[in-house]
Amino acid sequence: MLARVQSFVLTGIDASLCEVEVDLDEAGLGNGRKQPTLVGLPDAAVRESLERVRAALVNGGYTLPWESITVNLAPADIKKEGAVYELPIAIGMLVASGVIGRKRSASSLQRRPGDADSEHAPHWEAPDYRRYLFAGELALDGRIRPVRGVIALAALAKQIGYQGVIVPADNAPEGAVVEGIEVHGVRTLTEAVGLLNGALEPAPLSPINVASLIEESTADLDFVDVRGQEAVKRAITVAAAGSHNLLMLGPPGTGKTMMAKALPGIIPLMSADEALEVTRVYSAAGKLIAGESGAPGLVTRRPVRTPHHTASAVAVIGGGIVPKPGEISLAHHGVLFLDELAEFPRNVLDTLRQPMEDGHVTIARSHASVRFPASFMLVAAMNPTPKGTMPDTDHGRREMDRYLARVSGPLIDRVDIHIEVPAVPWKQLSGEAKGTSSAQMRERVLQARERQRVRQGGRANARLSGKDLDRHARMDDSARTLLGQAITELGLSARAYDKVRRVARTIADLEGSENLLTAHVAEAVQYRLLDRKV
Numbered sequence: 346m347l348a349r350v351q352s353f354v355l356t357g358i359d360a361s362l363c364e365v366e367v368d369l370d371e372a373g374l375g376n377g378r379k380q381p382t383l384v385g386l387p388d389a390a391v392r393e394s395l396e397r398v399r400a401a402l403v404n405g406g407y408t409l410p411w412e413s414i415t416v417n418l419a420p421a422d423i424k425k426e427g428a429v430y431e432l433p434i435a436i437g438m439l440v441a442s443g444v445i446g447r448k449r450s451a452s453s454l455q456r457r458p459g460d461a462d463s464e465h466a467p468h469w470e471a472p473d474y475r476r477y478l479f480a481g482e483l484a485l486d487g488r489i490r491p492v493r494g495v496i497a498l499a500a501l502a503k504q505i506g507y508q509g510v511i512v513p514a515d516n517a518p519e520g521a522v523v524e525g526i527e528v529h530g531v532r533t534l535t536e537a538v539g540l541l542n543g544a545l546e547p548a549p550l551s552p553i554n555v556a557s558l559i560e561e562s563t564a565d566l567d568f569v570d571v572r573g574q575e576a577v578k579r580a581i582t583v584a585a586a587g588s589h590n591l592l593m594l595g596p597p598g599t600g601k602t603m604m605a606k607a608l609p610g611i612i613p614l615m616s617a618d619e620a621l622e623v624t625r626v627y628s629a630a631g632k633l634i635a636g637e638s639g640a641p642g643l644v645t646r647r648p649v650r651t652p653h654h655t656a657s658a659v660a661v662i663g664g665g666i667v668p669k670p671g672e673i674s675l676a677h678h679g680v681l682f683l684d685e686l687a688e689f690p691r692n693v694l695d696t697l698r699q700p701m702e703d704g705h706v707t708i709a710r711s712h713a714s715v716r717f718p719a720s721f722m723l724v725a726a727m728n729p730t731p732k733g734t735m736p737d738t739d740h741g742r743r744e745m746d747r748y749l750a751r752v753s754g755p756l757i758d759r760v761d762i763h764i765e766v767p768a769v770p771w772k773q774l775s776g777e778a779k780g781t782s783s784a785q786m787r788e789r790v791l792q793a794r795e796r797q798r799v800r801q802g803g804r805a806n807a808r809l810s811g812k813d814l815d816r817h818a819r820m821d822d823s824a825r826t827l828l829g830q831a832i833t834e835l836g837l838s839a840r841a842y843d844k845v846r847r848v849a850r851t852i853a854d855l856e857g858s859e860n861l862l863t864a865h866v867a868e869a870v871q872y873r874l875l876d877r878k879v
Contacts, residue, residue, distance in 0.1 A: 385418030432481030471543030518642030564610025587851030595766030
């Protein structure tokens with residue numbers, strides 16, 4: 346008997362349909378085989394799945410002619426990897442052997458009210474396995490373990506018109522964020538069989554209200570806890586208002602790390618679509634299982650990723666034999682914070698240049714190319730010298746120049762705002778006066794973002810092209826003259842010219858000005874600190 350069960354293949358953060366075909370040789374001949382046959386371009390992990398499936402079936406009390414089974418994963422030209430196929434393979438074997446879907450006895454048959462003995466019959470209808478997608482890893486005792494990519498599986502089921510998905514119970518909240526489909530979470534293979542045979546009442550998860558969970562999310566840190574640094578807070582407000590990249594230069598212990606981690610608290614909350622997209626990235630990377638989400642099955646807060654300076658290029662950018670998202674994709678719609686920027690390997694930093702411009706990264710392999718989203722705010726911090734202190738001699742300044750040179754000019758050129766973070770005086774550290782809070786900064790940021798939404802359809806100023814700037818960032822004569830002088834004297838590149846205009850546009854939005862004035866351009870030029878240092 347031939348059975349077909351539907352599952353999925355995860356490519357990047359997107360899912361495509363995978364049909365699991367199970368053929369049971371009814372004659373039981375097996376052609377002399379001692380093991381079932383598995384075809385369809387499986388990797389080593391998928392091949393090992395058969396042993397776990399066999400043990401789970403045996404321990405569940407199901408006896409099958411093991412050597413007479415052939416399993417095909419279609420389409421055959423796409424490589425299959427991971428343990429997601431173990432549950433659908435097991436379900437396919439049980440369908441082929443008649444355990445699932447066989448004609449039930451009178452005591453277990455589903456009957457309608459009014460039929461004979463209807464008071465002893467279940468009043469529900471068993472799910473039809475042909476209308477569901479399946480995924481799950483099996484333990485040897487039949488428990489079903491969580492897998493990656495369930496939100497992509499649920500989205501695929503909705504897209505192609507399936508009724509729902511049957512997935513591990515730990516993954517069910519993740520699938521429930523997709524509206525319009527049923528999500529059944531099962532903990533054991535026996536439970537899945539009971540559900541499909543009508544022995545258990547179907548209890549799909551209630552849809553999760555994504556918008557309400559986002560509204561309930563709160564930031565961990567508040568800028569009011571940062572003593573002093575009002576000038577830096579101003580620069581961070583500008584960065585958040587226009588989604589600009591930011592670099593903070595200063596000695597240790599001045600609050601750089603704390604302010605970077607408080608930044609998401611002043612950025613507008615994610616939209617439901619953004620939250621779902623970020624959740625898909627985390628699900629593909631297996632991070633939802635590890636507890637990286639702000640709520641069960643959903644990332645509700647803008648992510649802040651802080652890779653260590655020893656991280657490899659693959660860890661930061663993404664990749665591997667089977668490509669997976671890196672830190673820049675895990676920071677999608679959030680903040681990528683690189684502390685001790687100059688300590689990162691040069692090749693790792695230079696790989697950031699293309700994603701910073703394009704908002705995505707493409708990982709090419711011989712069998713396929715995978716594209717991951719990577720639209721993030723880069724926030725970097727670094728000391729001025731290896732010792733961490735600001736130089737006060739000619740020798741110290743030369744040492745600073747050598748240290749800053751570890752970061753390539755083209756990367757620095759892609760950072761909109763450079764700001765010096767000085768040491769905090771004792772009076773400010775010990776005083777009771779509190780500075781600007783996150784709520785105050787966020788109010789100004791939201792007002793500026795609203796102006797951008799009305800003027801340019803919601804695109805942040807940092808994403809404006811040169812033509813857009815010509816239309817939306819008009820300057821008066823004095824502002825244009827000042828910018829020309831800065832370009833000439835500082836030797837700014839054409840990219841830096843547009844960066845200054847974008848930052849000035851954001852400063853004008855914070856001030857409620859339609860045109861760029863001299864003060865706006867002057868402040869934006871002051872944020873090109875490293876163009877004057879190197």
